[in-house]
Amino acid sequence: MLKRLWFDGRARAVLMQVLIACGFLGSVGWLAWNARVNLTQRGIAVGFDYLGDAARFPVSESLLAYQPTDSYGHAFVVGLVNTLYISVLVIAASTLLGFGLALARRSRHPLVSGIGTVYLEAVRNTPLVVQLLFWYSLVTINLPPARQALQPLPGVFLSIRGLFFPSVSLQGDTQALGWAGAVAAAVLLAAWWRARRRATGGVPWRTLGMAAALVVVLAGAAWGGVAVHTDTPVLRGLNFVGGTAFTPEFTALLVGLTIYSAAFSGEIIRGGIDAVPAGQWEAAHSLGLRPGATLRRVVVPQALRVIIPPMTSQYLSIIKNTTLALAVGYPDLSFVITTTINQTGQAIEGVAVLMAVYLSISLSVSLFMNLYNRRILRTERA
Structure with a gap:
């Protein structure tokens, strides 16, 4: 019977998969047991009980209320919210800027096309961390003080203190x-x-x-x-009060990630637009559609089926690139977990939480983008 099973291709394939799975699980179990023994011998506690202890370190900026007396678990939530906040802003801004860059690269005007090409080559061939440090030094050193703040738009001020702009709120019931x-x-x-x-x-x-x-x-x-x-920022003393403020760290991270990511998003969008057959442009022109309407109503809906899959990978890269916030001092999730590891020594647990969170975010983004891609494909088939 064993000989007959061995020469059965399907049974042999199942047996090999079971053996590989057992070997993998055994290796993981041995590594976990070995790490636990070594940590116990060195007096390092194992587990997630420390999440309820007081964090005892400040977080410079957060959307949620936070005090150093709060727990490590709450600090992790604060860092997670900061990561999601910067990720959403960078994804939205880089997509819009990338669309403009794609149109510039396709322009027949040599100056516009040349500027887009120079931007693309300069940004894509420079390390991201170098760009972040450049923008951080620009914001923290070369910008004027608050009293001589730059005002690119009415009510918007840019200084060494950060970026200040009006905020909108609702009052009433x-x-x-x-x-x-x-x-x-x-x-x-x-x-x-x-x-x-x-x-x-x-x-x-x-x-x-x-x-x-x-x-x-x-x-x-x-x-x-x-x-x-509407609450507009006003200069009082050495700083602005009122409105909404982006700190220098947040501003440098937002600008650096947006400019870097837009270069890749722009090439993805340009490739999707170029993938639409030229006959579609000609057919739209023959119907009397203007170039803007042709792009919006004819070309972009067809280009999305080519754009969405690589843009999913680009969005995942943006989320993972937010871990470089540590270089400019923005307190994202990786910053909070790194500080926690330095204080508690719970390196394995901290890295496990970091991996689990980013894995969950990435799978959620992939699921949403895949569902949207399927909807586009169903609409085209219909």
């Missing part, structure tokens, strides 16, 4: 507006579902749903007396 927003979301979902059921002809359910949702939100704002309040 925001609870009524929240309930109105929930009702508006339900109306939009119902309209979208109804439009899917009646794909052609009939009532324009999506337009009606958007109009009804807008009316509900405005009614909720009027009922709660909600008003939009």
Whole structure:
């Protein structure tokens, strides 16, 4: 029987896979046991009990409230929120800048095309950490003090203290507006579902749903007396108060990552646009469409099927590149975990948390982008 199983290709393949899996799991188990024994011999505690202890280190900036007396677990959450915040901003900004760079590279004007090419070659052939250090030194050394701050736009100030710009907030009974927003979301979902059921002809359910949702939100704002309040930064003493402020570390990281990532995103978008057959451009022109309308209504929807897969990898690279925030002192998740490891010695646990978090973020982004890509492909087939 064993001889017959051995000469059975399928049975032999299953046996080899089982042996490889057992060998891998055994190796991982031996490494874990060996690490635990060595750490115990050196008096280093193993486990995640330290997450409840006081962190005892400051975090220079965070979207969430934080004090050094808070736990390591809360510090990890603060670092995670900072990482997600900078990642979302860089992804959005680099995509928009990359789209402009792609159009510049395709331009028939030699000056515009040349500027795009020089930008691309200079950025892509320079290490990212060098660029981050360059922008950090530019922000922290070469910018003027607050009293002589640069003002590129009304209400926007750039100085050695960072970037300051107006903030917008809501005042009034925001609870009524929240309930109105929930009702508006339900109306939009119902309209979208109804439009899917009646794909052609009939009532324009999506337009009606958007109009009804807008009316509900405005009614909720009027009922709660909600008003939009703008807070503009004002110079007082040696610094600005009011508005929203980006610290020099955050500004350097945002600018550096955006400029670096836009070079790669621009080439991906340009490749997707070039992949659309020239006949599509000619057909749109023959129908009387302007170049902008042709690009928006004909070319870009077809180019997305080529753009989305490599852009997924680019977005994942942006998220992983945020770990270089350590070079400019921005307290992202890797910064917080590195500080925790230096204080507690829990290196294995800290690295495990860091790997698990970035793996979860990457898988979530990949899942969302793949679902969006499938939707585009289904729309094209239909």
